[in-house]
Amino acid sequence: MDKNILRTGKQVRPKTAVKGKRYRCATCHKRSPKPVKTPAPWYCPNCLDLQSTQATDRRD
Numbered sequence: 018m019d020k021n022i023l024r025t026g027k028q029v030r031p032k033t034a035v036k037g038k039r040y041r042c043a044t045c046h047k048r049s050p051k052p053v054k055t056p057a058p059w060y061c062p063n064c065l066d067l068q069s070t071q072a073t074d075r076r077d
């Protein structure tokens with residue numbers, strides 16, 4: 018028998034990107050123009066603006 022480390026053989030992949038790596042926008046999956054250091058999810062300015070406007074508009 019082989020080592021009993023990963024029984025499934027699946028590759029383990031973190032759900033969120035590693036810090037320091039380039040993040041993608043959580044909405045449009047566009048690559049950030051610069052490395053983002055904030056924890057995921059990260060939204061590009063475009064989607065962030067869209068979200069904020071939507072959130073405030075949908076309140077009523």
Ligand SMILES: [Zn+2]
Nearest residue numbers: 042045061064
């Ligand atoms: Zn976006």
